[in-house]
Amino acid sequence: MTSTAARPEASTGSSGQTFDSLDPRDGSVIASHPVHTADEVRAVVDRARRASTWWADLGFDGRRERLGTWRRLLIDRTDELAALVSRETGKPLDDARLEVVLVIDHLHWAGKHAKAALGRKRFEAGALMVNHRATIEYRPLGVIGVLGPWNYPVFTPMGSIGYALAAGNAVVFKPSELTPGVGQWLADSFAEVIPEADGLFGLVTGEGETGAALCRSGVDKIAFTGSTATAKKVMATCAETLTPILAECGGKxxxxxxxxxxxxxxxxxxxxxxxxxxxxxxxxxxxxxxxxxxxxxxxxxxxxxxxxxxxxxxxxxxxxxxxxxxxxxxxxxxxxxxxxxxxxxxxxxxxxxxxxxxxxxxxxxxxxxxxxxxxxxxxxxxxxxxxxxxxxxxxxxxxxxxxxxxxxxxxxxxxxxxxxxxxxxxxxxxxxxxxxxxxLPFGGVGDSGFGRIHGRDGLREFTRVLAVSERRFKSLNVMTFERPSWVVKALSMLAGLIYRRNR
Missing domain, CATH: 3.40.309.10 (Aldehyde Dehydrogenase; Chain A, domain 2)
Structure with missing residues (x-):
C-alpha cells in the first residue's frame, strides 16, 4: 500500500534515541518520539499478553461495551484527531475527518457483530457420529502486532486494531515513522477511557528495526500494511518464529x-x-x-x-x-x-x-x-x-x-x-x-497480499478455530478398544445404505 518510508531525522534525547515527525508541507517538526529497542518492544508485548486474558474473559458483550466507550470518545474528539492526521500527512482536514468517521462506523460494526461471527455454533455431526454434538467457535489468538501505514494512519490500521480487539485480542501497534503522533493519540485515548485495560493496547515507535523487533517479539500474528517489497521482508522475519502474517500490500x-x-x-x-x-x-x-x-x-x-x-x-x-x-x-x-x-x-x-x-x-x-x-x-x-x-x-x-x-x-x-x-x-x-x-472483507491477491480485514472474515482473521466434539451418551462409542464387534459392522452397513445412493 505504501512504499518504504524515508528515514526521519534521528537525534539522541535524555531518555535515549528519538526521531522527529515532520509536517510534509513545510518540513517543520511536530513532535519527537522514542525509538524503541528490541528489549522495550518485548516488554510492551509481555504487558499486552498479561492484559489479554482479562480482555478475553470479558466476553463479547463486555468488550462491545468498552469499545463503545472508546467510539464515543472518537466522536467527541474527531476534530482533534483529524487535525493531527492533517499535520502529519499534509492531507486536507476534511479528508482526515472522513478517516475518523469511517473508523467510528467500523468500530461499531466490529463490536456489534463479533458474537455472531465468532461465537459458538452447533454443526451437524454426520450420520455416523449421531452420538456426538459438534460445535465450532473462534477463540482469540492472544496478542496481535500491527504495522501501520502513513497514508491513512487512522482508518487502515484500525481495520486491524478494532477488529482484533473486538475478537478478544490485545494489540501492540507500531505506526509508520511518518505518523507516530497519530498512533500515540490512538493508544492514549484508549487508555483514557479503558484505564483498567493496562497494556491492552500497546504502542511502540521507531523505524524498520522496531518493526522487525515486533515481528520477533512473540506476538501471535502480525497485521502488516505497506509495500509489496516491505511485506516480503516482514514475512521473512516472521518466518524465523513461524509467526503468521496478514499482508495488505500495493495495488494498481x-x-x-x-x-x-x-x-x-x-x-x-x-x-x-x-x-x-x-x-x-x-x-x-x-x-x-x-x-x-x-x-x-x-x-x-x-x-x-x-x-x-x-x-x-x-x-x-x-x-x-x-x-x-x-x-x-x-x-x-x-x-x-x-x-x-x-x-x-x-x-x-x-x-x-x-x-x-x-x-x-x-x-x-x-x-x-x-x-x-x-x-x-x-x-x-x-x-x-x-x-x-x-x-x-x-x-x-x-x-x-x-x-x-x-x-x-x-x-x-x-x-x-x-x-x-x-x-x-x-x-x-x-x-x-x-x-x-x-x-465487506478487504484484501487482495497476488502482489497485493493475502488475508482480510473488515467484515466477518476480518474478525476471524484474528482468531483460531476451535472445533469440539462432545459424546452425548455411552452407547455406540467406536473410539475405544472395548467397543462391541457388532458396532463397526453396523456402521459399515449404515454407511452403505446412506451413501450408496448418489444424492
Missing amino acids: DALLVDHDADLDDAAAAAVWGAMSNAGQTCIGIERVYVVDSVAEAFLDKVAQRAATIRPGGEARSIYGPITMPSQIGIIAGQIDDALTRGGRAVVGGRDSVRAPYVDPVVLADVPEDSSAVTDETFGPTLVVNRVRDLDEAVERANASRYGLGGAVFAKKRGYEAARKLRCGMVSVNGVIAFAAMPS
Missing part, C-alpha cells in the same frame, strides 16, 4: 468503462479515485480501460475535471503534498517513461511534479508494458487506454501482478465483469465504496 487498480456507462459518473469517479489523497491510496484508480466507441467522450470529461484541480497546503485544499519525499522520483519516472514510449499527456505532464506537490496528470494511449501501467504509482496520475470491448478490459486489468480492488462502470454487464476481475473487492458504478462498508 483498474476502472473499466463499458459502452453503455454513464460517462459523467465514470469520469467523476475516475478523477476522484485517482487524485484524492494525492493519489496515495492503495485502492486508488491508477488505470482506466474504456471501450473505444466512448473513449474520446470519456477522456474529454476526465480532462475537464482534472484540469480544474490544484493541490495545496491549506486545510481546504483539494489534496495535499506527496507525504513521502522519495515517492516524488517514482512518480516523475513513470510519467517520463509513459511519454518517452509514445503515451500522450492529456492533462499535465513532466512539469506537474513540483515537490512536495504533484499536479494532476492524465495520460492516454500508454504502452501496457510501461512502468506507468505495470507499477504502483502512489501519486495523482491516471492512465486511460482504449479497448475494443469490456472483455478486453477485464483481460488487461487482470494482466497486472497486483490484485487489490477495482471498479466497473456499465449498465448491463457491471456485475458480470466484476466477477471476472482477479482482485479482492470491486465497486460497480462507483469507486472505493467497498472500503466504507464494514460488512
Whole structure:
C-alpha cells in the first residue's frame, strides 16, 4: 500500500534515541518520539499478553461495551484527531475527518457483530457420529502486532486494531515513522477511557528495526500494511518464529468503462479515485480501460475535471503534498517513461511534479508494458487506454501482478465483469465504496497480499478455530478398544445404505 518510508531525522534525547515527525508541507517538526529497542518492544508485548486474558474473559458483550466507550470518545474528539492526521500527512482536514468517521462506523460494526461471527455454533455431526454434538467457535489468538501505514494512519490500521480487539485480542501497534503522533493519540485515548485495560493496547515507535523487533517479539500474528517489497521482508522475519502474517500490500487498480456507462459518473469517479489523497491510496484508480466507441467522450470529461484541480497546503485544499519525499522520483519516472514510449499527456505532464506537490496528470494511449501501467504509482496520475470491448478490459486489468480492488462502470454487464476481475473487492458504478462498508472483507491477491480485514472474515482473521466434539451418551462409542464387534459392522452397513445412493 505504501512504499518504504524515508528515514526521519534521528537525534539522541535524555531518555535515549528519538526521531522527529515532520509536517510534509513545510518540513517543520511536530513532535519527537522514542525509538524503541528490541528489549522495550518485548516488554510492551509481555504487558499486552498479561492484559489479554482479562480482555478475553470479558466476553463479547463486555468488550462491545468498552469499545463503545472508546467510539464515543472518537466522536467527541474527531476534530482533534483529524487535525493531527492533517499535520502529519499534509492531507486536507476534511479528508482526515472522513478517516475518523469511517473508523467510528467500523468500530461499531466490529463490536456489534463479533458474537455472531465468532461465537459458538452447533454443526451437524454426520450420520455416523449421531452420538456426538459438534460445535465450532473462534477463540482469540492472544496478542496481535500491527504495522501501520502513513497514508491513512487512522482508518487502515484500525481495520486491524478494532477488529482484533473486538475478537478478544490485545494489540501492540507500531505506526509508520511518518505518523507516530497519530498512533500515540490512538493508544492514549484508549487508555483514557479503558484505564483498567493496562497494556491492552500497546504502542511502540521507531523505524524498520522496531518493526522487525515486533515481528520477533512473540506476538501471535502480525497485521502488516505497506509495500509489496516491505511485506516480503516482514514475512521473512516472521518466518524465523513461524509467526503468521496478514499482508495488505500495493495495488494498481483498474476502472473499466463499458459502452453503455454513464460517462459523467465514470469520469467523476475516475478523477476522484485517482487524485484524492494525492493519489496515495492503495485502492486508488491508477488505470482506466474504456471501450473505444466512448473513449474520446470519456477522456474529454476526465480532462475537464482534472484540469480544474490544484493541490495545496491549506486545510481546504483539494489534496495535499506527496507525504513521502522519495515517492516524488517514482512518480516523475513513470510519467517520463509513459511519454518517452509514445503515451500522450492529456492533462499535465513532466512539469506537474513540483515537490512536495504533484499536479494532476492524465495520460492516454500508454504502452501496457510501461512502468506507468505495470507499477504502483502512489501519486495523482491516471492512465486511460482504449479497448475494443469490456472483455478486453477485464483481460488487461487482470494482466497486472497486483490484485487489490477495482471498479466497473456499465449498465448491463457491471456485475458480470466484476466477477471476472482477479482482485479482492470491486465497486460497480462507483469507486472505493467497498472500503466504507464494514460488512465487506478487504484484501487482495497476488502482489497485493493475502488475508482480510473488515467484515466477518476480518474478525476471524484474528482468531483460531476451535472445533469440539462432545459424546452425548455411552452407547455406540467406536473410539475405544472395548467397543462391541457388532458396532463397526453396523456402521459399515449404515454407511452403505446412506451413501450408496448418489444424492
